[in-house]
Amino acid sequence: MRPLVLTLGEPAGVGPEIIAASWRALSTEAAPFAVIGDADLMRRQGVPVAEIMTPADAAYRFASALPVIHRPLPRPVEVGRPDPANAPSVADGIEEAVSFALSGEASGVVTAPIAKAPMYASGFRFPGHTEFIAELTADAPYPGTRGPVMMLTAQNLRACLVTIHVALDQVPELVTAERVARTARVVHESLKRDFAIARPRLAMAALNPHAGEGGALGLQEIDILIPVARQLRAEGIDITDPRSADTLFHDEARATYDAAICMYHDQALIPVKTLDFWGGVNVSLGLPVIRTSPDHGTGFDIAGKGIARPDSMIAAIRLASEMAKARGAR
Ligand SMILES: NC(=O)C1=CN([C@@H]2O[C@H](COP(=O)(O)OP(=O)(O)OC[C@H]3O[C@@H](n4cnc5c(N)ncnc54)[C@H](O)[C@@H]3O)[C@@H](O)[C@H]2O)C=CC1
Numbered sequence: 001m002r003p004l005v006l007t008l009g010e011p012a013g014v015g016p017e018i019i020a021a022s023w024r025a026l027s028t029e030a031a032p033f034a035v036i037g038d039a040d041l042m043r044r045q046g047v048p049v050a051e052i053m054t055p056a057d058a059a060y061r062f063a064s065a066l067p068v069i070h071r072p073l074p075r076p077v078e079v080g081r082p083d084p085a086n087a088p089s090v091a092d093g094i095e096e097a098v099s100f101a102l103s104g105e106a107s108g109v110v111t112a113p114i115a116k117a118p119m120y121a122s123g124f125r126f127p128g129h130t131e132f133i134a135e136l137t138a139d140a141p142y143p144g145t146r147g148p149v150m151m152l153t154a155q156n157l158r159a160c161l162v163t164i165h166v167a168l169d170q171v172p173e174l175v176t177a178e179r180v181a182r183t184a185r186v187v188h189e190s191l192k193r194d195f196a197i198a199r200p201r202l203a204m205a206a207l208n209p210h211a212g213e214g215g216a217l218g219l220q221e222i223d224i225l226i227p228v229a230r231q232l233r234a235e236g237i238d239i240t241d242p243r244s245a246d247t248l249f250h251d252e253a254r255a256t257y258d259a260a261i262c263m264y265h266d267q268a269l270i271p272v273k274t275l276d277f278w279g280g281v282n283v284s285l286g287l288p289v290i291r292t293s294p295d296h297g298t299g300f301d302i303a304g305k306g307i308a309r310p311d312s313m314i315a316a317i318r319l320a321s322e323m324a325k326a327r328g329a330r
Pocket residue numbers: 014018112113114115116117128129282293294295296297298299300301302307308309310
């Protein structure tokens with residue numbers, strides 16, 4: 001299988017050190033990966049670095065050194081202090097990684113975290129990787145319902161988001177029948193295609209407390225979510241009516257479904273990160289390329305101290321490999 005390509009993310013955050021630690025953990029046992037980023041910054045993480053030209057070169061260098069496609073940063077990195085002047089290079093790295101995946105030179109993309117505020121300050125106009133990668137791949141063919149849908153997964157929980165990075169007061173107007181239905185279709189198709197689940201079971205989380213309490217605590221369940229669930233079932237998708245979100249994520253409840261369709265960011269991310277912060281992975285569904293990421297952010301408070309845990313990055317690398325295999329990557 002072709003190597004995965006990893007992006008460095010925010011260079012002043014934990015990205016470089018968790019990538020170096022992931023290579024140390026995986027160099028003898030996992031499929032090769034290549035990093036796009038500043039080779040000197042990676043050398044400073046204490047790992048041997050092999051500068052390579054294309055992802056394919058990673059295959060024969062990976063066992064002895066971290067393969068890096070060198071893209072120097074314009075400004076020196078001060079650990080813990082992001083510099084917006086480096087942000088365009090961060091975006092360029094993501095774009096190049098995606099182009100390797102689109103051309104088939106890479107089997108997928110694993111992104112280290114970016115710091116959103118300095119990216120926005122430098123003119124980056126996307127809420128995050130998810131929407132940026134969707135735009136970069138918009139013209140590529142895709143055999144199914146197109147996303148992006150953000151999914152966070154840890155252990156046996158897959159939580160998928162109808163709305164992503166929006167202020168809470170905007171959520172109710174964005175929870176439309178069209179958006180909920182599209183999210184469920186993308187998730188249903190992806191569970192079959194990328195996760196080899198033959199008959200996916202979806203659970204829909206309600207928006208309001210007690211699933212609206214028959215309309216007394218909100219009308220979205222009656223007006224939008226119950227009709228959408230009925231329509232999706234008519235299409236052959238196994239999905240529940242909206243269930244109270246407060247009782248959807250404990251052990252016994254999780255055993256009843258393969259993925260939860262969640263209405264907003266924290267409804268999905270709090271259970272995942274509480275269940276397993278170290279093993280959590282962020283996955284972009286419904287795109288022509290495979291993309292995963294650790295569930296955490298840039299960790300500026302701990303960057304450079306040697307205490308950042310690579311577990312979530314390692315889980316993201318492993319999951320991207322499994323998804324690429326499920327998609328039949330060469
Ligand atoms: N996929 C991405 O690009 C993501 C980017 N972010 C960005 O990260 C920045 C910081 O966000 P925060 O909310 O502070 O979340 P954060 O995940 O960076 O930090 C939250 C807490 O977790 C700890 N932590 C994070 N990664 C760790 C690791 N590998 N090992 C040990 N401890 C770790 C931090 O020290 C901190 O105490 C923001 O700019 C945000 O936009 C946040 C989430 C995902």
